[in-house]
């Protein structure tokens with residue numbers, strides 16, 4: 482699997498991104514071109530038709546690649562093709578094969594800036610070429626494969642490929658987004674390593690069949706790869722439709738109360754930004770967004786006379802209102818896609834000092850995600866227009882949250898929110914707030 486810079490490569494996305502990113506792009510392009518010129522394959526040993534065949538297979542695997550949700554790049558099985566090429570043709574031929582075969586239709590349609598097209602080709606030539614050299618240096622044999630001799634070399638090759646690919650992409654994203662490349666690297670390597678491990682045996686099998694049966698062997702493998710791709714795409718489509726349904730459910734709930742309209746959407750966005758500042762893994766951040774959106778879904782079980790009551794609730798009404806976190810957890814517990822989300826919803830009204838509800842959890846016994854939603858929920862509530870009070874400015878709101886840090890809120894989470902706001906990262910102010 483290769484990571485592609487789909488989320489970073491539109492012409493608009495590349496405007497005014499700074500000299501360091503520009504320099505980095507051209508350094509990689511020049512390094513890639515120099516590498517290709519230095520490691521020209523011995524065309525007597527490797528037939529051009531072999532390189533073209535592998536490049537064609539890689540091109541086809543890229544056509545059937547699947548875009549991950551939330552700008553997470555593209556999943557393709559091209560890593561298996563690179564690995565097969567390294568084993569069957571050697572690192573030099575593979576560097577050229579990857580540079581040519583990784584070109585995608587949109588690269589040719591002028592949708593991508595030329596320097597990004599060149600950057601991707603240069604990056605993949607370097608990644609696959611150097612990983613191939615690592616394979617040979619570790620004792621791997623080109624043109625034949627014996628498990629006793631080459632298996633550990635294959636593992637070295639796969640690790641090098643993953644390491645280099647993720648490193649070069651993380652540097653790109655880090656410079657473009659002005660974020661720590663280390664954080665991006667760690668998140669990506671954790672997500673991608675299982676894919677590399679799973680695809681390495683596929684690459685080995687493609688190589689073995691190619692070396693035994695020639696071109697026909699590769700086509701035998703291509704059909705199941707396409708079937709796997711369509712299964713994965715259908716899974717992603719269904720998942721997306723499912724999440725949209727959940728979103729609609731939360732939206733329907735908000736329609737009952739004009740003052741909370743958009744609240745869930747904003748809590749989800751603010752929670753996501755806090756999660757990023759705290760360095761949560763990307764899969765947790767994605768889940769946090771959905772759970773942030775659904776955190777008050779349990780209010781569906783609360784009577785309108787309580788839910789829409791302007792002003793202070795009586796003790797009895799407040800006790801009734803408190804049940805919404807348990808109702809919400811119950812509703813969400815049946816949704817396997819949301820994992821531990823039900824637990825986060827159950828505890829989103831716990832307080833740091835243990836005086837919250839429903840379980841009087843305190844400190845780090847409250848799940849971090851619930852502590853985040855709690856701060857995001859409060860921030861949006863106090864900066865929003867309500868019938869009984871004026872909205873606070875974001876500065877007043879932060880002062881208020883700091884004042885309640887340690888008692889109501891986790892101080893670390895409040896500080897993360899402040900950093901997110903100060904950095905002006907997508908935390909849009911609630912309506913009616915004069916910032």
Ligand SMILES: [Fe+2]
Nearest residue numbers: 776777829830
């Ligand atoms: Fe709530």
